[in-house]
Amino acid sequence: MRSCEVLIVGGGPAGAAAAWRLRRAGVDVLILDRENFPRLKLCAGWITPEVVRELEMDVREYPHRWLTYPRLRMHFGRVQVPVPCVQHSIRRFEFDAWMLERSGAPVEVHNVRRIVADAQGYVIDGAYRARYLIGAGGTRCPVYRELFRELNPRASELQLVTLEHELEYDWREQDCHLWFFANGLPGYSWYVPKERGWLNVGVGGIAQRMKGGGHDIRGHWNHLTRMLHAGFAPGARFEPTGYSYFLRGNVKVVRRDNAFITGDAAGLATPDLGEGIGPAIRSGLRAAQAITAGSDFRLDDVTGKSLTSILRSMFDRPARAGALAGRRGHASA
Numbered sequence: 001m002r003s004c005e006v007l008i009v010g011g012g013p014a015g016a017a018a019a020w021r022l023r024r025a026g027v028d029v030l031i032l033d034r035e036n037f038p039r040l041k042l043c044a045g046w047i048t049p050e051v052v053r054e055l056e057m058d059v060r061e062y063p064h065r066w067l068t069y070p071r072l073r074m075h076f077g078r079v080q081v082p083v084p085c086v087q088h089s090i091r092r093f094e095f096d097a098w099m100l101e102r103s104g105a106p107v108e109v110h111n112v113r114r115i116v117a118d119a120q121g122y123v124i125d126g127a128y129r130a131r132y133l134i135g136a137g138g139t140r141c142p143v144y145r146e147l148f149r150e151l152n153p154r155a156s157e158l159q160l161v162t163l164e165h166e167l168e169y170d171w172r173e174q175d176c177h178l179w180f181f182a183n184g185l186p187g188y189s190w191y192v193p194k195e196r197g198w199l200n201v202g203v204g205g206i207a208q209r210m211k212g213g214g215h216d217i218r219g220h221w222n223h224l225t226r227m228l229h230a231g232f233a234p235g236a237r238f239e240p241t242g243y244s245y246f247l248r249g250n251v252k253v254v255r256r257d258n259a260f261i262t263g264d265a266a267g268l269a270t271p272d273l274g275e276g277i278g279p280a281i282r283s284g285l286r287a288a289q290a291i292t293a294g295s296d297f298r299l300d301d302v303t304g305k306s307l308t309s310i311l312r313s314m315f316d317r318p319a320r321a322g323a324l325a326g327r328r329g330h331a332s333a
């Protein structure tokens with residue numbers, strides 16, 4: 001049986017952030033992920049200045065696609081509001097593999113199914129043993145399912161359903177656009193260009209409200225793509241894929257003995273825009289901190305409101321100047 005001090009289930013942003021912090025403290029860590037990286041992760045790939053700070057990133061050194069938006073364009077019906085701010089886009093395919101590699105932790109491809117707790121810690125599928133366990137396996141995380149689900153049931157009214165597609169496309173419109181409540185969608189749709197000819201578009205809404213209101217996510221997707229074909233993305237061939245995850249609710253139990261849950265496994269995405277990368281990273285770092293420093297593991301404040309963070313970045317002049325000057329290939333101000 002393979003033994004380690006800390007076993008992390010899932011190598012996405014939550015798991016890779018935890019591993020990075022633990023490895024820096026010299027802890028013996030192993031990550032198990034059912035997929036081989038780089039792997040596809042459905043996500044618009046919009047990240048905030050907080051993420052850059054928390055990962056101590058030097059964006060000039062980041063080796064993959066990176067676009068900084070000097071503004072977001074928010075649409076409410078026929079009204080368009082340009083919001084000057086600093087936000088970034090990456091491709092998850094690249095970003096997650098980069099984070100994982102930077103963590104320096106060993107990674108094995110393994111689909112975790114069964115977790116047994118005993119006096120020494122945790123046994124995973126009869127093949128791995130660890131003193132500490134971090135659940136970072138996203139919405140369907142087996143650590144959540146086996147150890148936390150009964151204590152922390154997910155609220156169906158917080159379930160978000162999405163359709164999206166990321167494709168190679170020679171876009172001309174370089175700003176990020178968000179359309180809120182178009183055609184009664186209880187959520188928003190997005191157009192997120194990536195550096196060097198990639199584009200992510202999608203729609204997301206609260207599943208229960210869509211069902212109650214007789215909405216069909218496909219109908220909203222068709223509405224978005226008709227609009228894009230007539231405007232920013234003529235001739236684009238869209239083939240969407242669906243995914244579902246949970247917005248932040250009242251997450252009560254995040255630690256049980258030496259087992260922790262983080263990121264989407266705990267349901268931490270922001271309640272207004274469903275932004276989950278930042279909360280996943282923050283919670284992974286906190287789990288690592290709890291293990292190395294023996295501190296409390298609290299996630300009360302890892303999820304704020306995305307709109308507050310966007311507004312804050314409007315007034316963060318040094319961040320704006322630095323981000324816009326920091327790297328070639330960004331969108332111009």
Ligand SMILES: Cc1cc2nc3c(=O)[nH]c(=O)nc-3n(C[C@H](O)[C@H](O)[C@H](O)COP(=O)(O)OP(=O)(O)OC[C@H]3O[C@@H](n4cnc5c(N)ncnc54)[C@H](O)[C@@H]3O)c2cc1C
Nearest residue numbers: 010012013014034043044045046112137138263264276277
């Ligand atoms: C369409 C869409 C658009 C989004 N857009 C944004 C955005 O623009 N910005 C933003 O901040 N957030 C966005 N989000 C949310 C964001 O993607 C997630 O909140 C974030 O990925 C959570 O990170 P995580 O590390 O918790 O989980 P994940 O990124 O899901 O990583 C979990 C990992 O666990 C692995 N795993 C799962 N089960 C097992 C198992 N049984 N055994 C081993 N490994 C396993 C998976 O393979 C995966 O690699 C979006 C989500 C969707 C669906």
